[in-house]
Amino acid sequence: MFRELCNCWPTKPARHKREKERKNERKNNERITTMTKRRYDTNRKTYDWKKEDSSIRLSTRSGFAQIPTSPTATMAGATSINQSMRQATPKLSRPSTPSQMKTTDLTHIIRHDPNETTVEEILHWNGYKLEVEIGKGSFGSVYRARDLVNDTLVACKVIDISKTSKNQSLSVRNELYVMESVNHPHIIKLYRHFIIESPKSRQVYIFMQLAKSKSxxxxxxxxxxxxxxxxxxxxxxxxxxxxxxxxxxxxxxxxxxxxxxxxxxxxxxxxxxxxxxxxxxxxxxxxxxxxxxxxxxxxxxxxxxxxxxxxxxxxxxxxxxxxxxxxxxxxxxxxxxxxxxxxxxxxxxxxxxxxxxxxxxxxxxxxxxxxxxxxxxxxxxxxxxxxxxxxxxxxxxxxxxxxxxxxxxxxxxENSQSVTMKTKNQSMWARESFLEKIAQRKMAIVKRLRSS
CATH class of the missing domain: 1.10.510.10 (Transferase(Phosphotransferase) domain 1)
Known part of the structure; x- marks a missing residue:
């Protein structure tokens, strides 16, 4: 019985083999990290203005239009470029509940300079035009708007989140999260949403189905x-x-x-x-x-x-x-x-x-x-x-x-209609071109700042 119990314990040679394997794995990991560090250092030296321009353009296409306000800010170096590239890459995973999310996890931000572009121009580039205010509440105003791509009337809820409390910010995130999650003929439809941000204001624009009758x-x-x-x-x-x-x-x-x-x-x-x-x-x-x-x-x-x-x-x-x-x-x-x-x-x-x-x-x-x-x-x-x-x-x-x-x-x-899918694709392509215009305009501003 004692011999059988002894045979159950691992022998010393097996333990030595495991320790050697662990040491080899550590060495390999250290070698990989040093290689990646060297590559990163060499790449840092090769950044130029063309790459920075492309990063700004990429961030604009993903909904971000972050433009430096001074030439010194544009000359920040590789770290600022890496930050803008990280901003541009889409997030693969996000928190499961709106209370754990940021507003930017749920919608895009279009940043602009009021001296260069107006809110009306940005809305026009995104295919919308506000017409008449049809309602007002504690959190914001509702406008009747026109979808310029499909030539249809929609409703637009505008919420000012420049100086929002936690409750108001959470209500905006909840509204966007819920409307993105549902699909029902007797729930108001969500079409598009984004934030237009300037140094002095920050407003959420939510475009949704227009109820043509009363409450x-x-x-x-x-x-x-x-x-x-x-x-x-x-x-x-x-x-x-x-x-x-x-x-x-x-x-x-x-x-x-x-x-x-x-x-x-x-x-x-x-x-x-x-x-x-x-x-x-x-x-x-x-x-x-x-x-x-x-x-x-x-x-x-x-x-x-x-x-x-x-x-x-x-x-x-x-x-x-x-x-x-x-x-x-x-x-x-x-x-x-x-x-x-x-x-x-x-x-x-x-x-x-x-x-x-x-x-x-x-x-x-x-x-x-x-x-x-x-x-x-x-x-x-x-x-x-x-x-x-x-x-x-x-x-x-x-x-x-x-x-x-x-x-x-x-x-x-909804699943079978190819016509609606075509119109959706057309509107998507049109809005992509609008974002392209924003990117070109922002790049022109950056070049002007560099030359000054």
Whole structure:
């Protein structure tokens, strides 16, 4: 037995062999590093102005147009050239959540000198022209703009981030991240975005689909009573399908309300405004990301959100979205909120779990609708209706099936239409030429600075 145990231990010659192999590996690694250092040193001496010009041009094509402001800055040497080359190379990997990202991880920066170029010229070179301001909020303004390449009207959201707080900067990153991640006919489409930066200002330009009609809140207020039952079912099914798509992408909207649902020319719903949206599920670990953020619009807040204001509690934002959908449905058919807007009274009424239908309804609520409200406005988040149950509820299932069929047709048409791909390629080539013009103009400025 003792001999068998001794035979299990590694012998000395084997250990010596391993040590020799490790030493040889270290020597080889040291040899490779010295070789690369020598090559780097020799390359540093061979940099010239042509290579620096090409690096500036390359950085412009990737969305950066960083131009030195003085001849001394242009004569910085090899280190500044290496920095500009590193800036120009695309990033292969980025953080998984917007809170870990920088704004430059999500969009391009076009830097310019106001004495040489105007914002209007840069927008024109990128194929857009701002026309009329159609909306204004705390974070920025919305303009009606024209896509010069495709000759179509689009919306442009302009957000000044020159002196932004952390919350505003995060909301911009979230909005860009969410709109890049989703693809649904009832979510507002994102076309293009970039930052125009000068020494004194920094503004984000987000070009998106233009909703040619009013918001859902304005549409409901145009009626003396609530909406008809069939119209309510159709619109609510479209909003539910859009929020379900967000939840499938592990994103919670966190600010569902009638003001954030726009209507197109056919009165179809378009969900928008993703500034408060967050990733609420970590797929790699298979767990939800709880939050204690007191956010949203007061009448649409779930009881668990109201409880976080005075108590340090955490909640799951997905059921909170379901509650907000219930409040939105109530507003559509009753033309008013189900609970008072005052915080303490609102929480008391929510906990009683009694939903009273107003006199402004156009139809008598049936058993299925009453059951839907009882389950969707459940104060206990764990017992509240889940999204998959909402999609299959008897009051809504017929309209949901119609919407989901249209979603499948929409995605199939997007994948198969070669015409749309051609127009996309044409617009891409045209914008590449615009960036080329910017690069040429910037190179001319650099040459002028060198000669002075």
């Amino acid at each position: 859902l809140s304005v549409y409901v207020r145009s009626f003396k009573t609530g909406l008809p039952e069939q119209t309510t079912k159709k619109m609510f099914a479209q909003v539910v399908s859009a929020i379900n798509h967000l939840h499938e992408k592990h994103i919670a909207h966190r600010d569902i309300k009638m003001g954030n649902v726009l209507l197109d020319e056919n009165n179809d719903c378009l969900v928008t405004d993703f500034g408060l949206s967050r990733i609420a599920y970590r797929a790699s670990q298979g767990k939800k990301i709880l939050t204690n953020k007191f956010c949203g619009t007061m009448p649409y807040m779930a009881p668990e959100i109201l409880l976080t204001r005075d108590n340090k509690l955490v909640y799951d934002p997905f059921p909170a979205d379901i509650w907000a959908l219930g409040v939105l449905l109530y507003c559509m058919i009753n033309r008013g909120y189900p609970f008072p807007s005052d915080g303490s009274k609102m929480l008391e009424q929510q906990m009683i779990h009694k939903i009273r239908f107003g006199k402004k309804m156009q139809f008598e609520p049936g058993i299925d609708l009453i059951d839907l409200f009882q389950r969707i406005l459940e104060p206990n988040a764990e017992l509240r209706l889940r999204m998959d149950q909402l999609m299959k509820h008897p009051w809504l299932i017929k309209e949901i099936n119609i919407v989901e069929r249209n979603v499948r047709l929409y995605r199939a048409a």
